[in-house]
Amino acid sequence: MTDKIARFFEEQRPQTPCLVVDLDVVEANYHDLEEALPDAKIFYAVKANPAPEILGLLTRLGSAFDTASVPEIQMVLAAGCAPERISYGNTIKKEADIRRAFELGVRLFAFDSEAELEKIARAAPGARVFCRILTSGEGAEWPLSRKFGCDLAMARELLLKAKGMNVVPYGVSFHVGSQQKDLMQWDHAIFQVAQLFRELEVLGVDLGMINLGGGFPTRYRTDVPETTAYGQAIFESLRTHFGNRLPEAIVEPGRSMVGNAGIIESEVVLVSRKSANDVKRWVYLDIGKFSGLAETMDEAIQYPIQVMGDDGEGDSEAVVLAGPTCDSADVLYERAEYKLPMDLKAGDRVRIHATGAYTTTYSAVCFNGFAPLQQICI
Numbered sequence: 415m416t417d418k419i420a421r422f423f424e425e426q427r428p429q430t431p432c433l434v435v436d437l438d439v440v441e442a443n444y445h446d447l448e449e450a451l452p453d454a455k456i457f458y459a460v461k462a463n464p465a466p467e468i469l470g471l472l473t474r475l476g477s478a479f480d481t482a483s484v485p486e487i488q489m490v491l492a493a494g495c496a497p498e499r500i501s502y503g504n505t506i507k508k509e510a511d512i513r514r515a516f517e518l519g520v521r522l523f524a525f526d527s528e529a530e531l532e533k534i535a536r537a538a539p540g541a542r543v544f545c546r547i548l549t550s551g552e553g554a555e556w557p558l559s560r561k562f563g564c565d566l567a568m569a570r571e572l573l574l575k576a577k578g579m580n581v582v583p584y585g586v587s588f589h590v591g592s593q594q595k596d597l598m599q600w601d602h603a604i605f606q607v608a609q610l611f612r613e614l615e616v617l618g619v620d621l622g623m624i625n626l627g628g629g630f631p632t633r634y635r636t637d638v639p640e641t642t643a644y645g646q647a648i649f650e651s652l653r654t655h656f657g658n659r660l661p662e663a664i665v666e667p668g669r670s671m672v673g674n675a676g677i678i679e680s681e682v683v684l685v686s687r688k689s690a691n692d693v694k695r696w697v698y699l700d701i702g703k704f705s706g707l708a709e710t711m712d713e714a715i716q717y718p719i720q721v722m723g724d725d726g727e728g729d730s731e732a733v734v735l736a737g738p739t740c741d742s743a744d745v746l747y748e749r750a751e752y753k754l755p756m757d758l759k760a761g762d763r764v765r766i767h768a769t770g771a772y773t774t775t776y777s778a779v780c781f782n783g784f785a786p787l788q789q790i791c792i
């Protein structure tokens with residue numbers, strides 16, 4: 415919790431639910447990663463939090479951006495970033511959107527299939543392309559495997575094919591899964607990419623870039639390794655597998671750039687039991703799965719929750735936490751153990767920590783008439 419955010423909530427008492435993001439924390443996160451991986455170029459994954467203040471700050475700090483759609487590209491351009499610093503990293507794009515991105519000046523595109531490569535060659539002639547390979551997603555709390563990437567044999571074939579097309583085969587990317595706590599997952603992937611580089615070199619394709627993706631964690635309820643540990647592990651893997659012919663490296667942090675910079679304040683709407691002898695109280699908040707906390711799906715991401723005015727002295731007991739909508743899927747935590755004070759009641763305020771990433775963008779526009787999650791950057 416930053417003092418700045420605490421002061422803001424106390425002085426302004428914003429309508430809940432409300433996310434407040436401390437831009438100083440985003441800046442510190444950027445510098446931490448820059449120091450941990452001095453030779454890698456940072457492409458912030460815009461989807462984690464596209465607030466104009468965040469995009470503007472990162473543009474000034476020299477960041478580049480990983481985008482997934484034309485509107486995301488336009489948001490980054492509006493923040494003052496040059497199109498040369500934008501990558502269109504989604505492997506699933508409409509051809510018209512590729513053409514639009516190309517017109518806007520974007521020259522770096524991802525693919526993981528032949529049909530997508532053909533679209534890029536038609537709509538973005540001369541652009542640099544990189545192929546995304548599959549990873550297992552093992553060790554990640556929010557895996558991104560299966561849906562993205564192709565196997566190594568297909569990547570080799572497609573990059574070779576790209577050489578004969580109107581694009582520049584430029585590199586290989588992967589994503590080890592979001593909130594990845596196992597440092598060795600990068601090593602497996604880097605080993606595979608290095609092998610691919612060598613095989614393609616023999617075939618006359620010289621790749622220049624390795625895209626190490628995102629996956630760097632935010633601290634939720636349990637400790638995570640330091641950023642420097644990730645930096646060291648990745649640098650050692652690059653050295654081991656590429657020797658001293660290190661390619662240009664890119665990282666695409668989303669969660670680790672903004673997660674710990676934000677705190678949501680929410681209000682308790684109801685505390686109840688389902689029967690007189692129900693062992694667990696149900697606590698309904700004014701925020702739920704459909705108003706920003708989508709990553710509680712399968713209880714994957716477990717945010718630290720603090721009850722305001724609770725000094726920790728009184729009794730507390732396990733609760734089920736749920737959102738305010740009329741959808742029974744809108745339960746946040748039932749299996750995960752959350753203990754809240756016995757005297758908790760409607761109207762009490764709770765703070766949901768480390769919610770700067772993947773919250774505002776997941777908030778429904780008007781499900782059940784609830785407004786989208788409000789965000790204030792300070």
Ligand SMILES: *Cc1c(COP(=O)(O)O)cnc(C)c1O
Pocket residue numbers: 459461462480503504589591592593627628629630666667668669670
């Ligand atoms: C979502 C995404 C990221 C960001 O991942 P984090 O785990 O939040 O760091 C990076 N690259 C791509 C291609 C993505 O889709």
